[in-house]
Amino acid sequence: SQQGEEDPQALSIQEGENATMNCSYKTSINNLQWYRQNSGRGLVHLILIRSNERENHSGRLRVTLDTSKKSSSLLITASRAADTASYFCATMVTQGGSEKLVFGKGMKLTVNP
Amino acid sequence: EAGVAQSPRYKIIEKRQSVAFWCNPISGHATLYWYQQILGQGPKLLIQFQNNGVVDDSQLPKDRFSAERLKGVDSTLKIQPAKLEDSAVYLCASSFALWATNEKLFFGSGTQLSVL
Numbered sequence: 001s002q003q004g005e006e007d008p009q010a011l012s013i014q015e016g017e018n019a020t021m022n023c024s025y026k027t028s029i030n031n032l033q034w035y036r037q038n039s040g041r042g043l044v045h046l047i048l049i050r051s052n053e054r055e056n057h058s059g060r061l062r063v064t065l066d067t068s069k070k071s072s073s074l075l076i077t078a079s080r081a082a083d084t085a086s087y088f089c090a091t092m093v094t095q096g097g098s099e100k101l102v103f104g105k106g107m108k109l110t111v112n113p
Numbered sequence: 114e115a116g117v118a119q120s121p122r123y124k125i126i127e128k129r130q131s132v133a134f135w136c137n138p139i140s141g142h143a144t145l146y147w148y149q150q151i152l153g154q155g156p157k158l159l160i161q162f163q164n165n166g167v168v169d170d171s172q173l174p175k176d177r178f179s180a181e182r183l184k185g186v187d188s189t190l191k192i193q194p195a196k197l198e199d200s201a202v203y204l205c206a207s208s209f210a211l212w213a214t215n216e217k218l219f220f221g222s223g224t225q226l227s228v229l
Contacts, residue, residue: 004155031215042117042204042220043156050215088155092215098168101146101218103155 003027004089004104012110019076021107023089024069030092030099032065034074037086037106046087047074081113115139117221119205125227131193134224138186138207144168145182146218147190148204156204162188195228202226 007022023032031050035043049056049065049072056063062075076083088106092099118137126132138145144163148156159178161169164185173180177196182188192199202225206218 033217035218035220040222040225042222043206043218044220045217048215048217090155096169096171098161100158100161100169102158103148105153105155 003091003093003102004032006087006089006104006107008107009105010108010110012112013079015079015081015111015113017079019079019083019109019111021074021087021109023072023074023104025072025089025091025104026070027091027093029067030094032063032072033090033092033101034061034063034072035088035090035103037088039085043088076109079109079111081111083109084111085109117205117207117219119203119221119224121224122222123225123227125229126195127229128197129194131191132195132226133189133191134203134205134226136188136190136205136221138188138205139209139219142207142209142219143185144208144210144216145188146206146208147180147188148206150202150204150223152201159190192226195226197228200226200228 004025033048034046037043047058060077065072086106090103147159150156159173160180162182180190202223204223206220208216210216
């Protein structure tokens with residue numbers, strides 16, 4: 001079952017603009033991760049935020065987490081055409097005594113040159 | 114560092130036929146995952162191994178799907194017999210730690226399966 005839900009489902013922006021995508025989830029988590037998937041390829045890990053963290057940065061990426069609202073946001077600053085891809089949030093949850101990474105449905109980002 | 118290797122890249126079969134996918138994780142990675150990604154959706158976990166033991170296979174359709182990870186390295190995922198709804202990309206991923214806490218996953222490029 002998919003726990004995370006990204007919003008918006010699609011976003012189109014101009015190169016140089018910032019892109020913000022949101023993720024809402026339902027159950028308690030151990031951490032939340034964001035992945036990127038280029039068309040026809042596998043997923044690539046972007047950034048991770050632990051459940052006891054509120055914000056994390058990596059290069060042009062900034063992720064925030066609000067556990068009280070069960071939501072996260074990913075900000076990509078100064079976007080580039082190469083950022084065009086599908087983005088997925090994934091929550092690490094404990095189920096049945098084991099930890100598993102559960103992905104959302106994803107959102108499609110288009111960065112126009 | 115070599116990534117996660119998967120083969121074949123594409124596979125087309127007719128319904129009721131069988132098919133097998135192969136995955137070689139990153140060297141030293143203890144945990145291996147098989148995900149199914151249907152077009153337009155996020156990946157769904159089918160099975161998770163730690164070394165050669167199964168940690169989670171709760172979403173694996175065991176009447177037709179099977180997976181093994183002999184010697185705790187390579188893994189194969191088999192579908193027998195295939196149904197139309199099995200058309201999807203099958204992604205293999207691996208992570209370093211025995212337990213997945215705060216670990217990121219490394220994905221292969223996937224096998225795109227079309228069942229006709």
